[in-house]
Amino acid sequence: xxxxxxxxxxxxxxxxxxxxxxxxxxxxxxxxxxxxxxxxxxxxxxxxxxxxxxxxxxxxxxxxxxxxxxxxxxxxxxxxxxxxxxxxxxxxxxxxxxxxxxxxxxxxxxxxxxxxxxxxxxxxxxxxxxxxxxxxxxxxxxxxxxxxxxxxxxxxxxxxxxxxxxxxxxxxxxxxxxxxxxxxxxxxxxxxxxxxxxxxxxxxxxxxxxxxxxxxxxxxxxxxxxxxxxxxxxxxxxxxxxxxxxxxxxxxxxxxxxxxxxxxxxxxxxxx
Amino acid sequence: xxxxxxxxxxxxxxxxxxxxxxxxxxxxxxxxxxxxxxxxxxxxxxxxxxxxxxxxxxxxxxxxxxxxxxxxxxxxxxxxxxxxxxxxxxxxxxxxxxxxxxxxxxxxxxxxxxxxxxxxxxxxxxxxxxxxxxxxxxxxxxxxxxxxxxxxxxxxxxxxxxxxxxxxxxxxxxxxxxxxxxxxxxxxxxxxxxxxxxxxxxxxxxxxxxxxxxxxxxxxxxxxxxxxxxxxxxxxxxxxxxxxxxxxxxxxxxxxxxxxxxxxxxxxxxxx
Amino acid sequence: xxxxxxxxxxxxxxxxxxxxxxxxxxxxxxxxxxxxxxxxxxxxxxxxxxxxxxxxxxxxxxxxxxxxxxxxxxxxxxxxxxxxxxxxxxxxxxxxxxxxxxxxxxxxxxxxxxxxxxxxxxxxxxxxxxxxxxxxxxxxxxxxxxxxxxxxxxxxxxxxxxxxxxxxxxxxxxxxxxxxxxxxxxxxxxxxxxxxxxxxxxxxxxxxxxxxxxxxxxxxxxxxxxxxxxxxxxxxxxxxxxxxxxxxxxxxxxxxxxxxxxxxxxxxx
Ligand SMILES: Nc1ncnc2c1ncn2[C@@H]1O[C@H](COP(=O)(O)OP(=O)(O)OP(=O)(O)O)[C@@H](O)[C@H]1O
Ligand SMILES: [Mg+2]
Numbered sequence: 001x002x003x004x005x006x007x008x009x010x011x012x013x014x015x016x017x018x019x020x021x022x023x024x025x026x027x028x029x030x031x032x033x034x035x036x037x038x039x040x041x042x043x044x045x046x047x048x049x050x051x052x053x054x055x056x057x058x059x060x061x062x063x064x065x066x067x068x069x070x071x072x073x074x075x076x077x078x079x080x081x082x083x084x085x086x087x088x089x090x091x092x093x094x095x096x097x098x099x100x101x102x103x104x105x106x107x108x109x110x111x112x113x114x115x116x117x118x119x120x121x122x123x124x125x126x127x128x129x130x131x132x133x134x135x136x137x138x139x140x141x142x143x144x145x146x147x148x149x150x151x152x153x154x155x156x157x158x159x160x161x162x163x164x165x166x167x168x169x170x171x172x173x174x175x176x177x178x179x180x181x182x183x184x185x186x187x188x189x190x191x192x193x194x195x196x197x198x199x200x201x202x203x204x205x206x207x208x209x210x211x212x213x214x215x216x217x218x219x220x221x222x223x224x225x226x227x228x229x230x231x232x233x234x235x236x237x238x239x240x241x242x243x244x245x246x247x248x249x250x251x252x253x254x255x256x257x258x259x260x261x262x263x264x265x266x267x268x269x270x271x272x
Numbered sequence: 273x274x275x276x277x278x279x280x281x282x283x284x285x286x287x288x289x290x291x292x293x294x295x296x297x298x299x300x301x302x303x304x305x306x307x308x309x310x311x312x313x314x315x316x317x318x319x320x321x322x323x324x325x326x327x328x329x330x331x332x333x334x335x336x337x338x339x340x341x342x343x344x345x346x347x348x349x350x351x352x353x354x355x356x357x358x359x360x361x362x363x364x365x366x367x368x369x370x371x372x373x374x375x376x377x378x379x380x381x382x383x384x385x386x387x388x389x390x391x392x393x394x395x396x397x398x399x400x401x402x403x404x405x406x407x408x409x410x411x412x413x414x415x416x417x418x419x420x421x422x423x424x425x426x427x428x429x430x431x432x433x434x435x436x437x438x439x440x441x442x443x444x445x446x447x448x449x450x451x452x453x454x455x456x457x458x459x460x461x462x463x464x465x466x467x468x469x470x471x472x473x474x475x476x477x478x479x480x481x482x483x484x485x486x487x488x489x490x491x492x493x494x495x496x497x498x499x500x501x502x503x504x505x506x507x508x509x510x511x512x513x514x515x516x517x518x519x520x521x522x523x524x525x526x527x528x529x530x531x532x533x534x535x536x537x538x539x540x541x542x543x544x
Numbered sequence: 545x546x547x548x549x550x551x552x553x554x555x556x557x558x559x560x561x562x563x564x565x566x567x568x569x570x571x572x573x574x575x576x577x578x579x580x581x582x583x584x585x586x587x588x589x590x591x592x593x594x595x596x597x598x599x600x601x602x603x604x605x606x607x608x609x610x611x612x613x614x615x616x617x618x619x620x621x622x623x624x625x626x627x628x629x630x631x632x633x634x635x636x637x638x639x640x641x642x643x644x645x646x647x648x649x650x651x652x653x654x655x656x657x658x659x660x661x662x663x664x665x666x667x668x669x670x671x672x673x674x675x676x677x678x679x680x681x682x683x684x685x686x687x688x689x690x691x692x693x694x695x696x697x698x699x700x701x702x703x704x705x706x707x708x709x710x711x712x713x714x715x716x717x718x719x720x721x722x723x724x725x726x727x728x729x730x731x732x733x734x735x736x737x738x739x740x741x742x743x744x745x746x747x748x749x750x751x752x753x754x755x756x757x758x759x760x761x762x763x764x765x766x767x768x769x770x771x772x773x774x775x776x777x778x779x780x781x782x783x784x785x786x787x788x789x790x791x792x793x794x795x796x797x798x799x800x801x802x803x804x805x806x807x808x809x810x811x812x813x
Contacts, residue, residue, distance in 0.1 A: 031366075034362060035362055035363055035366045038358070038359035038360075038362045038363045039359070039363045041355065041356075041359045042356075042359050042360065042363060042418075042419045042420055042423055043420075045356070045418050045419050045420075045500070046415070046416075046418050046419070046420040047416055047418070050415055050416035051415045051416070051420065054414045054415045057413070057414050057415075058414045061410075061413055061414065081316065082316070085313040085316065085317070088309075088313065089313055089314070089317075125526065125529070125530055125533070126526055128489075128529070129489065129525055129526040129529035129530070130492075130522060130525065130526070131489060131490065131492060131493045133405065133493040133496060134492065134493060134503070134506065134522075137496070137506075137507070137510055138334065138510070141327075141330055141334065141510060142327040142328075142330050142331045142334065143323070143324050143327050144320055144323035144324060144326075144327060146317075146318060146319065146320065147316075147317050147318065148317055148319050148324075151317070174640075176633060176635060176637040177637050177638070177639050177640070179599055179633075179637065180631065180633060180637035180638070180639075180703075180706070181639070181650055181653060182599065182626075183597050183599055183626055183629070183630075183631040183716075184626065184627070184630075184631075184650060184651050184652075184653050184654055184706065184707075184710055185623045185624065185625075185626035185627035185653065185654025185655075185710065186623070186650070186653035186654055186661075187623060187653075187654075187658070189658045190653045190658055190661050193658075193661070193662055194639060194642070194646075194650055194653065194661065195639050198639055198640075198641040198642055199639070199640075199641065201641065202641075217401070217402075217403050218403060220403055220406070221403045221405040221406060224405060224496065224497065225496065234406075238409065250402070250406070253401070253402065253406075254401055254402075257401045258401070278675070278676075278679040278684055280672045280673075280675035280676040280679060280684075281672055283672075283675040283684065283687075284668055284671040284672040284674075284675050285668070287645065287671055287675070287687065289646075289663070289664035290643050290645075290646070290688055
């Protein structure tokens, strides 16, 4: 905001000064130009003939996808159970690893700001940067295909997520409650468990449930790289062009995700 | 202070530490259920230990890929993959946000007629239920391999993410302000332009920065199903056991995500 | 003659920001003495009591409690020494999500091990004592309520009990009534003073309300810009002294006069 003083006239009020105006417009122009250039780049790598054909392809695909192969659902219960286990056990493992990590990363609880904290932050960033599917890819190479790779992949990705949100919550706690217990002569471990843990408990529960909900979704695709769960069936059905089966799988995923979302909303509600 | 004598010894004998869950029935049900689930779930993990033991060599090979990472041999591929990822990220974020605005308006209850509301909510639900990779499979089937499919996937995911949050914001504003603005006799469009947009703008910018960050991370996996980007390079490197190159790509992803996070943090602080 | 309970000599605190909050404070508090510390905002009252239990590290000077020098203690020895100093806070500083009983018992943390505290396995004696104290302040029926369900006055009572559970020799009290209404403020002050008398505890009470200070404390110390500018009995507090502590102002209505009080007592009778 700026007030422009004009001699002999009342000051003119404008939202921005002219220079700011110009900068904002230049910013927008640059953003649009960048987007167009990027699109051009993508366009060069696209066979547009295929794209123009997409509506027909899409209609064709939908035609082949229906009706769903209901009978196929019988073979999906075990993979679905695996999927849920991957998400749940993976989240549990991530909690086990992520909680200590958060305490090492938070400014007010870390044993050393200079050595431990940067290391903990690096682990958190590395874990978060790499998608669970990539973690799964790596783990399948090492451990071989199966549910275990999926669980570890989910855990490795989630531990950074839980670690980050939790350490932020820890840094926001009320200092005076901590000081009050310190002044009773409590040792640091007691202060942690009596003053800090109760304060971050609601945040912790919320974060965990939130991540579990996300992990159910993530676990549905881990099978594409062999890390167990319903994604394995999806991969197989797509490879054999069995589209009605694919539809069945999609519907099952849709139902599972809806249930998990409902459940996590309920649990979050109960906590708060 | 108390009129009748209070028996502290008896009260102390009766006192029990407050349990986490107040109702004993629910408490034991939850504990038992959790235990039973853990046993069942852990029991159903099948691990091929001989295969896992063999994996140790591969794990060592993978880790040695980081010392040092090989940026040189496949630099052309890495560069191409990165450019694809970055362009996909930028275009899809821009397109997703633009499309999310009308959808958000349509998905705000009390603002849109019922059929429009249901349609917009359905789009949001689909976009949020399915993992990006599944959406990518569909788009690849429709428009062919390449970054266009990836871009469409990310735009669709962005749309669902942004529209849901914006719709909630708009509903809140609507409830708080409907009367005040309607009383001035303003039309619907000017209400949107003068009342809704200015209020959601800071959050819109913050969310966009956040989404840009997410989209880049996601763009790194879409290559696994042929939707372009750095994930393609990574996948190829893993397939050929070129762990030096894989390590290089992973490090680049971590570095870019770090930079994005830093930048989006700055943007959000600047907006507020 | 035995050394007083608490002896501060040349106590100085300079914050990293450069503020000199305490400037060579010398003060001795004998056993059982309730002392009010008054002074304008920013005078260094909070800093002084926090330097005593080293929530704030003094820059220079010495703090001796029961003959023990506190400023050079190791962390573990400091924790043992802190058990003898109970602290009471303006905003109560209860752990909001723990129950009243747990908050009271947290005064015993310095006496029990980690796992004992984790599983709330306190000695029966401690729990009994906690119930007795809760009953003393009329909160025994609230023992299992969560601390954030209490009113301000109730919370401050729990805060006081937490400090008493430490079996302290000295109470450090930082503006105990600043968030309370006038009636509750008097009740809280009376409770603190009564408990100190019963148990022979000394107390340093930071307080802004000069009237309350005069009424409840035996000794008043005035702090201004980190230096002690007054030290004497409540009766010695007159306009000149208040001006020395707080600066120029019309003090005629602030000072409690004993004859006024007697008039009121007669009127009430
Ligand atoms: N953590 C801190 N860092 C830097 N300076 C501080 C800190 N705490 C207090 N100070 C400074 O020290 C001086 C004394 O502050 P202190 O809180 O002890 O005053 P006080 O007498 O308790 O005031 P009040 O009556 O407002 O509580 C002030 O100038 C204050 O700005
Ligand atoms: Mg103070």
